[in-house]
Structure formats: C-alpha cells, structure tokens
Amino acid sequence: GAVVSQHPSRVICKSGTSVKIECRSLDFQATTMFWYRQFPKKSLMLMATSNEGSKATYEQGVEKDKFLINHASLTLSTLTVTSAHPEDSSFYICSATGLAGGHNEQFFGPGTRLTVL
Amino acid sequence: GQQVMQIPQYQHVQEGEDFTTYCNSSTTLSNIQWYKQRPGGHPVFLIQLVKSGEVKKQKRLTFQFGEAKKNSSLHITATQTTDVGTYFCAGGYQKVTFGIGTKLQVIP
Numbered sequence: 001g002a003v004v005s006q007h008p009s010r011v012i013c014k015s016g017t018s019v020k021i022e023c024r025s026l027d028f029q030a031t032t033m034f035w036y037r038q039f040p041k042k043s044l045m046l047m048a049t050s051n052e053g054s055k056a057t058y059e060q061g062v063e064k065d066k067f068l069i070n071h072a073s074l075t076l077s078t079l080t081v082t083s084a085h086p087e088d089s090s091f092y093i094c095s096a097t098g099l100a101g102g103h104n105e106q107f108f109g110p111g112t113r114l115t116v117l
Numbered sequence: 118g119q120q121v122m123q124i125p126q127y128q129h130v131q132e133g134e135d136f137t138t139y140c141n142s143s144t145t146l147s148n149i150q151w152y153k154q155r156p157g158g159h160p161v162f163l164i165q166l167v168k169s170g171e172v173k174k175q176k177r178l179t180f181q182f183g184e185a186k187k188n189s190s191l192h193i194t195a196t197q198t199t200d201v202g203t204y205f206c207a208g209g210y211q212k213v214t215f216g217i218g219t220k221l222q223v224i225p
Binding site for chain 1: 152160216220
C-alpha cells in the first residue's frame with residue numbers, strides 16, 4: 001500500500017518556539033494532504049486540507065497564522081506550529097490521498113507527538 | 118455541519134466473542150470508510166463502502182452500509198487479541214469526518 005512518512009516522530013520544545021512537522025508521500029503523488037490533531041482517547045480532528053500549489057483550507061476554529069501549512073510539491077506538506085504553547089501539545093497526524101486506485105481512502109503518516117514545555 | 122456519531126466508545130469482550138460498532142451520520146454520505154488504529158499507532162484504512170445497502174467482508178470482519186447511506190456497522194466474528202485497537206468510521210468524499218471511535222479490548 002501507499003506509504004506516508006512523518007518527521008519528526010516526537011518533539012519537545014519550549015513555549016514560544018516554532019516547530020515544523022514534515023509529511024511525505026513516499027511512493028505516490030499526493031494531490032491532497034490533510035492535517036489532523038488527536039487528543040488522548042479522542043477522535044481525529046481535521047485541522048486543514050492542503051492541495052499542492054494552493055493555499056490550505058482551514059477548519060473553523062483553527063488559526064491559520066498559528067498553524068502554517070505549506071504544500072510545495074506532490075510529495076511534501078509541512079505544518080509549522082508557530083509560537084507554541086503548552087495547549088498545543090498533542091498528537092499531529094497527516095494523511096494523503098493520491099491519484100491511484102480511484103478511491104479516496106487516506107493514507108496516514110505515523111504521527112508526531114508534540115510536547116510544549 | 119456534518120456529524121458522525123459512533124457507539125459504543127469502549128467495548129471489552131472475551132476472546133472468541135463477537136463485536137460490533139455502529140456509526141451514524143447526521144447527513145447522507147457519499148461513502149463511508151473504516152479505519153483501525155492500534156495502540157500507539159496511526160489509523161490504517163480497512164475498507165470503503167459506496168453503495169446503498171452494501172455489505173463487504175474481510176475474513177472475520179463484516180462491514181455494512183445502510184440503505185439510506187446514513188449509517189454503517191463493523192462486525193467482528195470470534196474476536197482475537199490481534200483485533201485490539203480503536204475502530205473509526207469516517208464519512209464524506211475527499212474531506213472526511215471521523216467518528217469518535219470505538220476502543221476494543223479483547224480479554225484472552
């Protein structure tokens with residue numbers, strides 16, 4: 001199946017710093033990438049949808065200036081958490097959909113555990 | 118907006134017992150997908166249902182999509198310890214809305 005990687009897998013940072021998370025589709029071209037946040041014992045909350053070469057579409061309540069998303073190529077999307085605060089600590093997961101297969105199933109990355117001190 | 122509800126949130130079963138999780142949408146869905154997330158892991162796609170009344174099987178897993186395309190179920194026959202995890206349904210095309218998930222514990 002399609003493989004999506006995410007880097008880093010874990011990051012601990014100080015409050016006020018910015019953190020960049022990368023999401024890569026390794027063996028397919030991802031026309032659309034999604035960024036989710038998952039709180040402990042909770043479901044996935046969609047933060048934004050990004051299409052290659054265009055601005056991301058943010059869900060209601062998600063600050064676009066705080067969570068910067070760049071989708072520069074068909075295989076790479078980045079999420080930058082700017083001026084991170086402890087309440088931003090969470091599990092961030094990206095997913096991607098591609099052109100192959102005719103389905104819209106999402107292939108998920110392994111996630112990034114962000115801890116803001 | 119679209120809401121996807123899933124019950125139960127938690128289920129403990131004895132190994133060998135059956136298990137079912139149910140998913141209901143506030144709106145008609147173009148399709149529904151099911152994912153499994155193992156403890157500490159990321160969601161993994163299991164299946165997609167598109168047609169009204171569709172039933173699909175994967176070994177001991179049976180997936181159903183309601184006639185009105187507003188509900189779905191996942192049934193596992195004779196659970197095994199490898200079935201442990203959280204099962205999510207997700208509805209929509211391109212942009213999907215996830216249910217809260219059902220966490221399954223299998224007691225050996």
